[in-house]
Amino acid sequence: MIVVKGTLKQRLGAWLLAAFSVLGTFLLIEAYTSAERAADRAYDSLLQAASLTIGEAVQWQGGQPVVEIPAAAFQMLATEQQERVFYTVVNSDGQSVTGNLDTAVLETLHHRASRQSEPVWSSLQYAGAPIRVYGRQLKSAGWESVEPLQIWVGHTLSGRESLTHDLFTKALIRFVVMVMLTGLLMLVAIRTALGPVRRLRQLIRQRKADDVTPLNAEVPAELYDMAETLNALFERQREGRNALLRFSADASHQLKTPLAGLQSTSELALQSNQPEDWRQALQTVHDSSARTSRLAGQLLSLSRLRHAEAGSKTQIDLSDLLRKTITEWADRDIAKHHDLGMAALPDAPIYIQGEPWSLHELIGNLIDNALRYTPAGSEITLGLPRQKDTVELRIQDNGPGVNPELLDRLHQPFERGGRQDTEGSGLGLAIVNSIAQRHQATFEIHSEPGHGLCVCIIFPILAEEA
Template sequence: MIVVDGTLKRRLGAWLLAAVAVLGTFLLVEAYTSAQRAADRAFDSQLEAASLTIAEAIQWQDGQPVVEIPAAAFQILATDQQERVFYTILDTGGREVTGNLDGVITDDLRQAAQSAAVWKFATYHGTPIRLYGRELKSAGWESVEPVQIWVGHTLSGRDALARDLFFRALSRFVAMVILTGLLMWLAIRTALRPVRRLRQLIRQRDADDVSPLNAQVPGELYDMAETLNALFERQREGRGALLRFTADASHQLKTPLTGLQSTSELALQSDRPEDWRRALQIVHDSSARTSRLAGQLLSLARLRHADEGTPGRIDLAAVLRDTVMEWAERDAAQHHDLGLAPLPDTPLFVQGEPWSLREMIGNLIDNALRYTPAGSVITLDLERAADTVTLTIEDNGPGVSRDLLDRLHQPFERAGRQDTEGSGLGLAIVDSIARRHQATLTVHSEPGHGLRVTVRFPLLPEEDPA
């Protein structure tokens, strides 16, 4: 059965979506952080510039740092975004020389700035700000003591720039996704064209057409086309085999039917009731044989041309008991001593299909019933070995001569016993079924001491491994 498991378009779309989601998350996180970084870089450089401008204005007078804060420094600090600006200049002792940043610069920050410039996000009365502090080793006539310059501003410009950069990255990404989706859609359409062509080709074929495909396909579809061709090839072979078998079978059926026809014609030409009776007897026997033949042909056809059921764990002992029981009930068995040797108590599991095992046992019993005289003893048995189980059927009939034994497996071979009724298909069916079960069939006979047929199956472990 063919189950529609989504469409390729949808599947590829889902993959694209997943890729976009994963990649998108990654890219957007990256874009966000890099936008933040870029904005910080841009604005940090303003802080640095402002700090430099202030540093330029520091002079020493009477051992004290004196700054005439340049107005430009504030312009730089404020930036185009009109940030609020903060600054302070600390002398060596940490006292504020001038500024408007009281209390924000902690001793820790001050000490950190002594060794290297400090960048920090801080808050000024609840407002987040960016701080930059560095120490200036100023040289003066009287003193070489360092001073610290701290500058800072609010973050609206950074946020705005980061937002802007991020949204630009976002829109680029969205545009890319849309473009990719569009291209993908086109690509799928183009890529599926050969599939459609192939479908068209197959659809246009006649039901009976099993010739190889004649089509141009891309590399990826070559396998499928090849597989299709192989399938057609197998179908061709199967049809051939089926035709041959049907011809064989119809030939087999024609023979007894011809007999029936001639017998009945002869009887119709006769006026004597004894002739009628004899003819009717022949008709009866022949029709019974023919119907059995038809049944066996069907079995053989099933075995060769159909996959019925899936093999499973089968208790061969139970199947044997059932089948023998069924046969023992039949009229055909009433004049024979058909019996079962004592079977082991435990189940004997083999890998197989119940119907074909029954068919096999039935055929074995049928053969024995047909090719032995009334009153013969027929016994079925199961013997268990380490990893095999052997099914045996034994009779005390006349047996078969040694040179005929090997040909018994062939269909339509009656082992030279043309006199008795039977098609010769029985052992062929048994052989087929045995092969299906990886079992080996052996036929053993001593003329005058009956026939012994064994089928050795591989035994499954008692416990189901599953």
């Protein structure tokens, strides 16, 4: 039964989504931090420019710094975004010379800037808002030696935030467009990739019902296995069909021979005026039709075994069944000239899972087969040796045996092991084999010429919970 479970598009889409979620998270985090860095660089340079402008305005009068703060410095600090601006000029004692930035917040920064001659950047909370400050030490040359000054400038962060936001939004839009394009490409790719599958389907659909020749198609490497499997399937179908044809042909042939005999016997009898001849002819007709009837019965049971659904299986005591069947056969006329015997059976019942009627048939066929293919007076022994979790149904005779080359073919229909001198139909072992397969049992034949034939059916034992 074919159940539709999702589509390839959904699967690929889900994988793609998962990949993009993971990758996208990293990408977007990266995009955000780099946007922040870019915004910081842009606005930090304005702080530097403002600091330079203030530095230019520093003059010394009588050893005291005089700073006429240029208005342009505030414009730079405020930027287009109209930031709140903070600045202070600090002398070497840490005292503010001028400015609106409380020097108290610069306590440690002030020391840092004076120790290292590098400029100091810092982000801090001031007057109810986060601000970024930049401070540097200014050492100016002059006619009189002067103490170094520090210039600190800072502003609020709305410009940086809005620039970061802009840059990030652009990155986000690029990413979303990329995802959408990839999704589109994926749809096209799936369509293209599934092309060979579609062509293969077309090819299979176009085949005639009885066409079992191998596929002749160009497929991508990924589909090679599937095409190969299909070809193997076709091969098996072909074999099966051939076997079926051979079987029908053989069956027709087997049925035709006795019917032709019947025809010729009855013709001869019709030409004769002697009641004696009629009686003999009738006897021949009776025997021959009995054989034919048996043959037809076996053909029927073989085809039933091969095509019928497995019936309901029950728990069966194999040793009990074997005992009953042998008893039943021992009473028949056909067994009168043979020594039909039984090896010692285990005491405990041996349970297997199986269909009673077909197992009965199996044992019967084995016995019948042994009776027909061994000369009168031969010994036929059935046994049930037990292994750990298997049981072997074994039938051994001391007849002429079979040429080992033919052993592998004995289970095929109408195979008589090279013997034409029997009344056997050649279907016995084929039936046995079919029944064994229905029971997941193994079918084995051993023979050495002159030492008889041994047929073993190995059944799995049902766990002995009973």
